[in-house]
Amino acid sequence: MRATIREVAREAGVSASTVSRALSTPEMVNAATRERVLRAAERLGYAPNRAARGLITGRTGNLGLIVPDLTNPFFPSVVKGVQAKAREADYAVFLADTDEDPAAEIGLVRVLAKQVDGLILCSPRAREEEIRELTEHTTLVMVNRRFGNLPSVVFDNAEGIRQAIAHLQALGHQRVAWVGGPRTSWSTRDRMRALRAATGAAGMELYVAGHFPPYFEGGVAAADLVIASGVTSVIAYNDVMALGLLSRLRDRGVDVPGDISVIGIDNIQMSAMSSPALTTVSLTKEQAGRAAVDLLLALLLQPDSVRNTRRELPAQLLVRGSTGVARTT
Template identity: 45%
Template sequence: MLDPARRRPVTLHDVAREAGVAVSTASRALSDPGRVNVRTREHVQAVAKRLGYRPNRLAQALPTGRTGMLAILVPDITNPHNFGLVRGAEAQARAASSTLIIADTQGGPELETAHLDRLASSVDGFLLAASRLSDTELQDLAERLPVVLFNRRVEGLASLATDSADGSRQIVEHLAALGHRSLAYLAGPSGGWSDAERWRALSEHAAASGIGIVRCGPFPPTLDGGPAAADVGLATGATALIAFNDLLAIGVLRRLAERGVPVPAHVSVVGYDDIFGADFCSPTLTTVAGPVDDAGRMLVDVLQAGRTPEPVITLPTHLRIRNSTGPAPAPPGG
């Protein structure tokens, strides 16, 4: 009998020896059970379960070219916005009998490239959230392995994106209805696709509504980016500050509180993403929400379906109005 206390992993050879069959028979019983008789299959599977055997995914990939593993790369693993994305992707990967590997790019193309190079031989495909690689680099990657993008568009690649453009329209219309005529956008990472989309839509809808808007930044899309963003935004004289994401917006709220600037009585604040915590910061944050969990599940579905032409999917957004927005303050002397 095998010693159950030993620490090394149980191998296929161990299972075969314990079951009294050839290694090839044990392999077929576990990976292609239709090729062995029922009695042998059940015996080998029972032995494997008793010994705690776990198949080596990389070894299994040699004849099939598939490892059963997927990788999702996110720009900031500490951002609650990515929690739902990862949770949805992991649940769908598990339902498809795949394993999901998570990597944090820290928003940098160099680290993103390093992760991709390291994982390329071990996974069946990549899910890339807010990738900072160039279009050409992503197209080259897609020629080697299946790739699905989230919140990024590249010609010829499958992608999902939340509808930041419509979310931005909702922000402008909401603030206009509250009497705001001067807005400031507190920008996120320079060169980011989502940042560009949000600014484009905000500026277009502000112009259409006869509202002035200025772009400030870029700022780190984190709580720590909030103080500088708040100070710069206030200096513009805008009555509403629109932050690139909720982390930045909550950092702005903290700074405004430190400076004794009342929100929304003196200035309104809006974010994007509706992260965990947006509804219990003080004041609660008005923000654009999207179906992030669903997006994670859909990323896996699109990757594994491998449809041609590659789908380009836009997910709806809606504005959650909370306590950080209110009527524009009366002009001095008004």
């Protein structure tokens, strides 16, 4: 069906090699010839066969992206960023979703690795040893996780949490609860560490409610513990959980922010639509996707250029209706 490089060559009166060069290394061919080749290619609607090219170059022109759960609105935003940036560089993106299963994660990396030049692991849940093993055969970039000297894109959780705590302190809060995400999540650990530091520095009391599934239901489940703890404010691992908190607090007749102030992290769309609207640490999600692709492409070009590169993206507190002056009881 589709034209081959040979047909273009015949049409332009040159050899296949010249056509190949005219398209991929134009500076190597005479301007007039190049023009003739390009026009012939245009006329025949020629586009190189990716399989044939891949066979000889060993590259596929594809990237892979693995996320834990596409149903959490955080990830679609990252995906969009990855897509957009990849397309600019003429790469296509394989997407896979692990349903929060670390084993599936490893399996998917293994499967996809054969069909891509590099992979982006977003918020990976796998254990360190497993990831280390993967890095031996695969070009990897991580988002939302630091790991050895692997290139990664993370958010400035420390700064985001610091701003959140400063905000709560300014509102007169003395006690804050932490509703953590999955144990397997690096972000949970990083954020909790930041929270420990920030509350310590501010002289505030921290109540750790524990680890919960990163879903709406996780927030719902945590709510009763938070109420029982007697805190006046709570920070959740992510917005989806914070919305769960909000929902259960309302059901329990607890006023937000009158009785308890609630802060989320991510700034997903829905967080602006709840009532009260959610105060949250805003993250540049699409930006993270784009940055990951940048890193990955650089890594593919010159493997040593970005070794040990860690891009840190800003985190910015966004104050909305779910936080207010601490109750004085």
